Amino acid sequence: NHFFELLPLSLFSFVRCPTSHPTLFFPHADFRRMHKRLPLLPSLVLLVISLAVLVSPSEGGATVYTQPVTLPRTRTLVLLNSEADKESYKTFFGFLESFLEVEYRTTDVVLQKYGEFLYDNVIIFGSTKDLDLNILSFVDGGNNVMIVSQPLREGEDPETALPDYLREAAIECGVYFTDANVVDNFHHDSVNNQILTSNFVKARPIFRTPPKSPIVYHGLGLMVEKHNPLLIPIVTAESTAFTGPVGDGEDTASPQAMGTDVALAVGLQTRNGSRVVFVGSTALFLDNAPSQNLALVQEVTLWNLQKRGVLRYSEVEHRKQIEDGRTTYRIRDFLHFSVKVEEFVDTKWVPFRAEDLQLEFTMIDPYIRQSLKYDLAKNDGTYTLDFQAPDVYGIFKFAVDYRRVGYSPLIFYKQATVRPLKLNEYERYIPAAFPYYACTFSVMASFILFARLFLGMKE
Amino acid sequence: MDALQANKIVKEFKANYNKNTPDRLKLCDVFCVYYGCLASIVTVYCLVFGSYPFNAFLSAVFACMGCFVLTVALRMQSNPNNAAQFKGMKIQTAFSHFALCCTLLIFVCVHFMG
Numbered sequence: 001n002h003f004f005e006l007l008p009l010s011l012f013s014f015v016r017c018p019t020s021h022p023t024l025f026f027p028h029a030d031f032r033r034m035h036k037r038l039p040l041l042p043s044l045v046l047l048v049i050s051l052a053v054l055v056s057p058s059e060g061g062a063t064v065y066t067q068p069v070t071l072p073r074t075r076t077l078v079l080l081n082s083e084a085d086k087e088s089y090k091t092f093f094g095f096l097e098s099f100l101e102v103e104y105r106t107t108d109v110v111l112q113k114y115g116e117f118l119y120d121n122v123i124i125f126g127s128t129k130d131l132d133l134n135i136l137s138f139v140d141g142g143n144n145v146m147i148v149s150q151p152l153r154e155g156e157d158p159e160t161a162l163p164d165y166l167r168e169a170a171i172e173c174g175v176y177f178t179d180a181n182v183v184d185n186f187h188h189d190s191v192n193n194q195i196l197t198s199n200f201v202k203a204r205p206i207f208r209t210p211p212k213s214p215i216v217y218h219g220l221g222l223m224v225e226k227h228n229p230l231l232i233p234i235v236t237a238e239s240t241a242f243t244g245p246v247g248d249g250e251d252t253a254s255p256q257a258m259g260t261d262v263a264l265a266v267g268l269q270t271r272n273g274s275r276v277v278f279v280g281s282t283a284l285f286l287d288n289a290p291s292q293n294l295a296l297v298q299e300v301t302l303w304n305l306q307k308r309g310v311l312r313y314s315e316v317e318h319r320k321q322i323e324d325g326r327t328t329y330r331i332r333d334f335l336h337f338s339v340k341v342e343e344f345v346d347t348k349w350v351p352f353r354a355e356d357l358q359l360e361f362t363m364i365d366p367y368i369r370q371s372l373k374y375d376l377a378k379n380d381g382t383y384t385l386d387f388q389a390p391d392v393y394g395i396f397k398f399a400v401d402y403r404r405v406g407y408s409p410l411i412f413y414k415q416a417t418v419r420p421l422k423l424n425e426y427e428r429y430i431p432a433a434f435p436y437y438a439c440t441f442s443v444m445a446s447f448i449l450f451a452r453l454f455l456g457m458k459e
Numbered sequence: 460m461d462a463l464q465a466n467k468i469v470k471e472f473k474a475n476y477n478k479n480t481p482d483r484l485k486l487c488d489v490f491c492v493y494y495g496c497l498a499s500i501v502t503v504y505c506l507v508f509g510s511y512p513f514n515a516f517l518s519a520v521f522a523c524m525g526c527f528v529l530t531v532a533l534r535m536q537s538n539p540n541n542a543a544q545f546k547g548m549k550i551q552t553a554f555s556h557f558a559l560c561c562t563l564l565i566f567v568c569v570h571f572m573g
Contacts, residue, residue, distance in 0.1 A: 428573065432508065436515035439501045440572055443494065443522045444565050450490050450530070451558060457483055 073120030073143075073306075076100045079109060079127040081150070089125070092285045095298055096123075099347075100305070107131065111138050119143065121305055126150045126282040128163055135169045142272050146304050148279045151219035152181050161220055174225030175266050175278045178256045182221040182264065182280070184241035187214070194218045199236040199260060200296075203406030205309025205343075206234060206267070207299055213292045219281020221262040230270065232405055233263040234277070234300060265300060273408045277304040302346060303406070310344040311352060311402070311410040318398050318416060321386055329418045330425070331393050335361075338384040339372070339400065341410065351381030359385050360399045367392065372400075393420040483550075487534035491527050498523035515572050522568040526561055533557040 076096065080086065086093065086104060096102050100121070109131055111117060122138065123146045139145055147170065149162035158179040167177055184195035196214040200207055215235070221243035224233050241262050242255040265284075268276040277300060284293050302308050320326070321334040329335065337359055343352040353374060361368035367390040372383035389396075399413035429437075480488075501519045510516055536545055536553035545553075 426573065430512050430515070433512040433515035433572075435501060435504050436512070436519040437572065439497050439519035440522045440565070440568050442497065443519075443526055444569075446490060446493060447526060447561050447565065450486070451554075453486055454483065454533075454554060457486070 074100045075119045076102045076121040076123065076305075077109065077111075077119040078102055078104050079122065079124045079131070080104055080106050081126045081128055082106060085125065088287060089282075089285050091287045091294060092297060092301075096301070099307075109133060112141075117141050117143055121145070124148065124166065125285075128160055130163045130165060132165045135166070136172060139270060139274050139276055140272070142274045144275050144304055144306055146277045146279065146301065148282050148285070149177055149220050151281045151283050152179075170278055173268050173276060173278075174228045174231050175263075175268070176223040176225075176256075177278070177280065178221045178223060178243040178262075180221070180244045180256070181219060182217065182237055182241050182243055182262055183245075184238060186240040187238045189216050195237060195241055197235065197237050197241070197264065199238060201232055201234050201405070203232065203309075205406035206232075206303045208308075208345075211292050211296050213290075215284070215293050215296050216290055217264050217281060218283045219264070219279075221257050222264065222266050222278060222280050223257045223261065224263050224266055229403070230268055232267040232269065233265075234267050235263065235265040235296070236260045237262040237264060267300075267303065267406075269406070269408065271409060273306065273310065275304050275306060277301075306408070307344065307346055309407045311341060311408055312344070312349070313339050313341050313400070313410060313412055315340040315382070316398075316412070316414055318414060329389060329416055331389060331391050331418055331420055333389045333418070334386065335389055336384065336386050337372075337398055338375075338382055340380065340382045342381045343407075351379065353381075354402075354404075357383055357400070357402055360401070361387070361389070361396055362399050363392070363394045363396045366399075367396075389418055393418050481537075481539070483537050484534055487530050487537070491530050491534075494523045494527040494530070498527075512573065518568040518572040521571075522565060525564040525568075529557055529560050529564070 078093070078096070083104075083106065093102065103119075106127070107129060111119065111122070111133055117138065121144045122135070124135075125146075125148050128150060135145055135147075147162075147166055149166075150160070152158065152161045158177075162177050170177055182195055184197075187196040188194055189196060195217050197217060198211070198214040200210055202210070217235075217237075221237065221241075224231050237260065239259040242258040243262055244255040245252045264281070265277065265279045268278075270276070279300075283289065285297050286293075299308075316339045318335060318337045320329065321336045341352040341354075341357065342349040344350075355371065355374075357372045358369055359372050360366040368387050370385055370387060372385045375382040375384055394417075396416050396418055397413040398416060400410060402410040498520055501516065501523070505516045533553060535541060536548065537550055
């Protein structure tokens with residue numbers, strides 16, 4: 001280590017010091033005696049430091065890290081349009097109250113006080129008042145929001161379905177609430193605007209068992225921004241659906257969205273783990289709705305409140321495969337990486353099982369990118385990988401970046417140094433170089449022979 | 460005609476060399492040729508099989524070439540025709556210089572070989 005680098009420096013300072021100015025440091029002293037003692041001090045300090053570095057212990061063995069644990073968040077605010085709504089949605093609110101602390105309000109809402117959030121989840125349930133809340137900063141703080149709009153009634157303006165501040169918040173997230181209800185002339189219930197759909201997103205975290213029968217929907221259609229990797233259209237309409245009509249008779253505009261582009265419920269998974277769900281109709285949650293409606297609503301709400309599809313990592317360990325006392329990694333070393341990944345499902349953490357969890361061993365670019373193998377023997381969510389470090393030295397990262405539909409992003413990295421070979425760690429007596437060894441030693445032998453012959457000659 | 464003349468020149472050169480060169484110089488020449496052959500063999504091996512431990516190759520070539528040069532210098536110093544140029548240096552002094560340089564050279568080459 002660094003003793004041999006610091007030693008010449010300390011000796012150099014010993015030689016260099018007579019040119020420094022002792023007057024600045026010891027104005028009262030007698031300089032004739034000081035001048036002899038002063039050069040010694042910095043060099044002694046440097047020697048002591050170099051000896052301390054020599055003696056100090058090197059880095060420890062296998063490194064193990066754990067993610068901090070998050071607390072359960074149960075403070076929920078439900079924003080209603082009027083107090084009477086509590087009676088119409090008793091089943092849904094009963095479901096919420098079974099595992100959350102729910103507070104019902106219609107006005108006079110404060111989300112944030114003195115820099116802290118007063119709630120963990122907010123469900124805006126068909127509220128049409130212009131409360132002008134800062135929903136997005138609430139989401140950025142790691143909290144969950146569900147925005148449910150009213151279905152549009154006959155002959156009413158679109159503003160009565162959803163207030164403007166919520167429309168704007170939705171647009172910022174990439175979701176556009178259209179101005180008309182969804183209509184489907186081929187897949188509908190008794191009335192044309194009670195449409196049926198069985199298009200549900202195929203994501204295990206949201207629908208552990210996909211709903212078997214179609215749901216009945218009466219409400220606004222949503223349009224989802226394309227190419228946004230954070231948005232998930234959870235429920236979309238059938239291909240024969242469209243939003244509209246807007247306007248009467250000759251003023252009728254063409255539909256804003258058609259076919260499977262019409263989304264009925266959209267989820268947004270943010271990068272910090274919080275979730276936002278936009279639903280176009282409160283009628284989905286009604287007590288007298290069909291049972292598959294209520295089942296769908298419960299599953300979506302569980303996903304929204306981060307009770308499903310939340311991943312966490314723990315017990316990250318990276319070490320060499322062979323324990324031989326050497327702690328630092330070297331080029332072409334055989335390394336072992338293991339991490340435990342768990343998924344939160346409804347009430348508890350269970351081992352997470354996936355075949356495509358990847359580890360990247362990267363220094364600016366990934367040199368190794370391989371799938372982690374699930375450890376079936378332990379079966380508690382441990383994934384391991386054995387690989388060989390590349391023939392490149394530098395500061396590497398063991399990085400895992402796992403983003404899948406419906407799951408919270410699992411992103412972490414641990415830094416590791418990979419050093420080049422020391423001078424005494426290179427190969428010796430390489431078989432390919434035996435001719436060269438033979439040549440040099442034959443030159444040596446021939447010199448001895450030459451000397452014997454040359455000096456023995458008579459002249 | 461040119462081939463015959465070249466042949467004759469070579470024959471004359473060989474006869475003159477065998478008759479007129481002292482033994483010491485012939486000894487130096489033999490070893491010079493030996494070092495040259497060694498260097499070329501090693502270079503051919505490197506060209507064919509690749510230069511993987513390049514430092515070993517360099518050390519072999521450098522040892523050969525260095526000793527070649529030193530032997531040539533010793534040959535020059537031990538040639539009685541050049542005695543005036545070297546101001547009457549004894550042959551033993553010349554050889555001791557040669558031995559010291561050769562030792563140093565081979566020491567460095569064995570180290571560099573790894």
